[in-house]
Amino acid sequence: MFSVGQTVEVQIINVDKDAKRISLSMKQLEENPWLKAEEHFPINARVKGTVRGFADYGAFVELEHGLEGMIHVSDMSWTRKINHPQELLQKGQAVEVVVLGVDSKARKITLGLKQVQENPWPEIAQKYPVDTVVDAVVITNSNFGVFVKLDDEVEALVYSSEIEKDQAAGLKAGDALKVKVIKVDVEQMKIGVSARV
Numbered sequence: 248m249f250s251v252g253q254t255v256e257v258q259i260i261n262v263d264k265d266a267k268r269i270s271l272s273m274k275q276l277e278e279n280p281w282l283k284a285e286e287h288f289p290i291n292a293r294v295k296g297t298v299r300g301f302a303d304y305g306a307f308v309e310l311e312h313g314l315e316g317m318i319h320v321s322d323m324s325w326t327r328k329i330n331h332p333q334e335l336l337q338k339g340q341a342v343e344v345v346v347l348g349v350d351s352k353a354r355k356i357t358l359g360l361k362q363v364q365e366n367p368w369p370e371i372a373q374k375y376p377v378d379t380v381v382d383a384v385v386i387t388n389s390n391f392g393v394f395v396k397l398d399d400e401v402e403a404l405v406y407s408s409e410i411e412k413d414q415a416a417g418l419k420a421g422d423a424l425k426v427k428v429i430k431v432d433v434e435q436m437k438i439g440v441s442a443r444v
Contacts, residue, residue, distance in 0.1 A: 280313040285349045287311070288356060293363065298340045306332040308342060308358055316356030318344060323360045325367050325436065326401040328394070335360070368433045371401055375428045380444055385422040393418055393442075395426060401438060403428075409441035 249255065261270035288294060288310065296308035296316065305319045318336075320329040329335060336342065348357035375381065375397065383395035386402065393405040393415055405426060407415065418424065430439035 280311065281351045281354055284314060284351045284356065288346045288349055290346055290348065292346045293343060294346060295341060295343050298336050298338055298342060300338065301332050303331060306336050308344060316358040318358045318360050325361045328402055368436050372431045372433050375431060375438060377428055377431065379428045381426055381428065383424045383426045385418050385420055385424055387420060388415065388418050395424055395440065403438040403440045405440050405442050409443060414442060
């Protein structure tokens, strides 16, 4: 980072006469980026950043030097349930996101990946009205139901009460299943389906 003989500008942050030591900082000279975070990143603004890390609940995106925001897994996809951010994103990946919230005091910026695209749920509700029979593919089988994908587009849940136990027990990921739409909730972005066709 530095070479011998290089001149750098620093700020003295501590002088310890007994130890004959002076503590210096370059960072103290830089303006705190959080002071202007709300001005630089207004709500609903589309911004670009780089994925820097992950937690089970989201991905951390560097927006500029010293400022990171977080995309929660619930703000990654309109139509898929994301269990871990690495299902969609990679470290070092450039992303375009929408600013959902800025709290300079708490040093938090909330970002959305799915908000870059228009919400497809009004169209999904029209495409899959109640009582429509659809070909689905099993994604996973759980103790409360079977998650399926409709037309390789949107995920839906077949509740245990809407499928025979022996039929559910025999299903595995990739299996085809004919289902009937029994509920479409645009607000909650969910489709309920039944295997009782």
